[in-house]
Amino acid sequence: MVEKTIHEINNRIKDGSVRVVTAEEMVDIVTELGAEGAAKEVDVVTTGTFGAMCSSGVWLNFGHSEPPIKMQKVWLNDVEAYTGVAAVDAFIGATQLSESSGMEYGGAHVIEDLIRGKSIDLHATSNGSDCYPRKVLDTTITINDLNQAIMLNPRNAYQKYNAATNSSESILHTYMGTLLPNYGNVTYSAAGVLSPLYNDPTYETIGTGTRIFLGGAQGYVIGEGTQHDPISNFGTLMIKGDLKKMNPDYVRAATFEGYGTSLYLGIGIPIPILNEKIALSTAITDADIVTDILDYAVPSRDRPAVKQVTYEELKSGSIEIDGKEVPTSPLSSFKIARKIAGELKDWIKKGEFFVNAPAERLPTDTVCKPMKQTRETPLVGDIMSTDVLTIGPDSNLCAAARKIMESSFNHLPVVSKNNLLVGIVTAWDISKAVAKDKFDMLEEIMTRKVITATPDEAIDIAARRLDQNRVSALPVVDKKKHVIGIITSDDISKLLARRY
Amino acid sequence: MKIRINFPTDILVNPIIAEIILETGALLNISQAQIDSIHGKIIADVPEDQFNAIKNALTSRGATVNVLDRPIIRDEDECVDCGACVSVCPVKVFSFGEDWSVNMDVEKCIQCGICLAMCPHGALVLGR
Numbered sequence: 001m002v003e004k005t006i007h008e009i010n011n012r013i014k015d016g017s018v019r020v021v022t023a024e025e026m027v028d029i030v031t032e033l034g035a036e037g038a039a040k041e042v043d044v045v046t047t048g049t050f051g052a053m054c055s056s057g058v059w060l061n062f063g064h065s066e067p068p069i070k071m072q073k074v075w076l077n078d079v080e081a082y083t084g085v086a087a088v089d090a091f092i093g094a095t096q097l098s099e100s101s102g103m104e105y106g107g108a109h110v111i112e113d114l115i116r117g118k119s120i121d122l123h124a125t126s127n128g129s130d131c132y133p134r135k136v137l138d139t140t141i142t143i144n145d146l147n148q149a150i151m152l153n154p155r156n157a158y159q160k161y162n163a164a165t166n167s168s169e170s171i172l173h174t175y176m177g178t179l180l181p182n183y184g185n186v187t188y189s190a191a192g193v194l195s196p197l198y199n200d201p202t203y204e205t206i207g208t209g210t211r212i213f214l215g216g217a218q219g220y221v222i223g224e225g226t227q228h229d230p231i232s233n234f235g236t237l238m239i240k241g242d243l244k245k246m247n248p249d250y251v252r253a254a255t256f257e258g259y260g261t262s263l264y265l266g267i268g269i270p271i272p273i274l275n276e277k278i279a280l281s282t283a284i285t286d287a288d289i290v291t292d293i294l295d296y297a298v299p300s301r302d303r304p305a306v307k308q309v310t311y312e313e314l315k316s317g318s319i320e321i322d323g324k325e326v327p328t329s330p331l332s333s334f335k336i337a338r339k340i341a342g343e344l345k346d347w348i349k350k351g352e353f354f355v356n357a358p359a360e361r362l363p364t365d366t367v368c369k370p371m372k373q374t375r376e377t378p379l380v381g382d383i384m385s386t387d388v389l390t391i392g393p394d395s396n397l398c399a400a401a402r403k404i405m406e407s408s409f410n411h412l413p414v415v416s417k418n419n420l421l422v423g424i425v426t427a428w429d430i431s432k433a434v435a436k437d438k439f440d441m442l443e444e445i446m447t448r449k450v451i452t453a454t455p456d457e458a459i460d461i462a463a464r465r466l467d468q469n470r471v472s473a474l475p476v477v478d479k480k481k482h483v484i485g486i487i488t489s490d491d492i493s494k495l496l497a498r499r500y
Numbered sequence: 501m502k503i504r505i506n507f508p509t510d511i512l513v514n515p516i517i518a519e520i521i522l523e524t525g526a527l528l529n530i531s532q533a534q535i536d537s538i539h540g541k542i543i544a545d546v547p548e549d550q551f552n553a554i555k556n557a558l559t560s561r562g563a564t565v566n567v568l569d570r571p572i573i574r575d576e577d578e579c580v581d582c583g584a585c586v587s588v589c590p591v592k593v594f595s596f597g598e599d600w601s602v603n604m605d606v607e608k609c610i611q612c613g614i615c616l617a618m619c620p621h622g623a624l625v626l627g628r
């Protein structure tokens with residue numbers, strides 16, 4: 001039995017005799033010496049991760065202006081920060097987008113620019129009061145002008161995360177990156193063997209108050225993160241650190257096409273090896289960590305898993321789905337994760353960083369619940385029109401024009417004899433054909449690849465499909481492809497207008 | 501050199517390629533072909549000295565020819581070696597090195613542009 005105390009380890013850090021290795025190096029040490037031998041040999045194991053952490057932000061205190069203002073709204077480089085607290089405190093969140101540049105620039109970029117010492121335009125508004133008379137404020141600040149710039153992240157350092165793929169026929173732009181059609185690629189995140197929480201999966205040493213590497217400076221774990229779900233190995237951390245001391249190499253703004261901005265953040269956590277149980281858990285390898293590849297083509301909270309894989313398989317560069325080789329790629333940087341684990345190791349060796357025991361352990365029994373929704377999400381079937389007229393493919397243009405006049409829709413689904421959807425024509429298609437003196441059968445001018453909806457889909461999903469395909473109506477079909485209704489963008493905007 | 505040939509709807513791709521190979525005697529090394537009902541696109545390597553002959557033969561038959569001379573460029577200050585670009589490139593320009601650096605084989609680039617949108621750090625551009 002090996003038993004060490006934090007105090008003993010810190011004494012070794014002080015006198016320079018401490019033995020530190022990274023979680024990657026620990027794998028071989030445990031294989032060679034066994035858990036007990038490794039616990040004797042090693043005092044601290046360092047971990048590291050560098051990836052997109054959307055749930056990040058910074059509390060800023062600007063100091064008081066003359067005359068003073070109680071900010072009710074505030075923008076930094078046109079990115080809104082939350083100031084629903086005292087007069088000149090504000091929280092800038094990583095994913096808030098610029099009001100003028102959209103997805104090109106967001107809160108994450110403001111944070112990176114602050115660390116880089118760049119000037120930031122500040123604009124604030126207020127109603128004015130006897131104690132805070134000022135109504136509008138415009139100034140330019142740098143990080144040095146702020147009283148505090150405290151990074152405070154509600155959810156970082158996911159223990160592990162799902163991988164993503166796309167079964168649909170169109171390209172998807174997600175927070176998991178570009179997902180190519182027909183299982184064209186798989187993306188994944190998290191550092192695997194170096195993952196901080198996976199190296200201490202029962203949270204023996206990582207807890208409230210743990211001192212960590214955060215963005216190139218020292219920071220702290222302040223508790224479990226939001227959505228902390230230890231039962232499914234999806235533990236998370238809430239984290240705090242001083243932005244003024246951080247290094248832009250480890251705090252990098254990012255934009256995911258079609259999704260928005262996020263912050264790449266470097267976190268490294270030391271694990272003091274107090275006994276062989278802890279030594280054994282730091283010997284985890286990529287082959288031991290299993291995750292699901294989810295199908296992001298299903299626009300639902302519960303995306304189906306296409307396959308279960310290990311991080312070792314993901315990191316090999318390709319995996320097999322349905323007998324096909326699919327290339328994989330990470331979104332987080334393993335190279336920088338390694339650098340972080342290495343840098344933290346150096347800090348400890350040089351006596352610049354000491355380990356500590358948590359003031360409180362992280363919960364091990366909480367779960368992440370889905371949202372309680374008190375109002376039914378309306379379905380396509382609830383608002384579609386059922387009085388849709390259809391036409392046969394061998395009809396002529398005049399018949400189609402007449403039908404469109406009779407019905408209240410610009411769209412006329414074309415169905416075969418047994419009522420199966422085979423195409424669609426619009427009033428525009430007909431005008432176009434007439435203008436070209438083309439009086440052919442409908443079959444010749446109809447669009448064959450019809451974008452459809454099903455009655456059991458949420459209308460938000462149908463609305464997104466209308467937008468993406470730039471069409472204004474979708475025939476609604478049942479499982480057998482029979483046309484049972486039609487839903488138009490007008491129906492949807494009316495309903496949404498009521499909801500907002 | 502790498503070229504991209506675009507064919508409009510109404511001309512048939514295969515016979516044309518055969519014809520111009522016969523006509524110019526040039527080696528046309530097709531690395532990618534995508535032909536569907538609306539258009540055809542071919543990426544090919546051609547010897548530099550025969551480029552003009554090939555181009556003329558193709559354009560006279562209604563195809564358009566672009567030289568692919570703007571391969572991908574990476575801003576090393578922005579790149580964090582995440583590797584997001586690795587899985588989207590159709591010709592495997594990007595690959596991981598031993599130390600998990602992301603290496604590039606720029607020669608292979610066919611300038612499809614898909615990696616530009618994938619890169620979370622805006623590090624990739626097509627050259628000028």
Ligand code: SF4
Pocket residue numbers: 572588589590591592593608609610611612613614615616
């Ligand atoms: S432009 Fe296309 S071919 Fe060139 S590197 Fe990017 S993805 Fe690969």
Ligand code: SF4
Pocket residue numbers: 574578579580581582583584585586602618619620621622623624
């Ligand atoms: S996606 Fe961009 S940042 Fe990531 S490795 Fe490729 S070029 Fe570098």
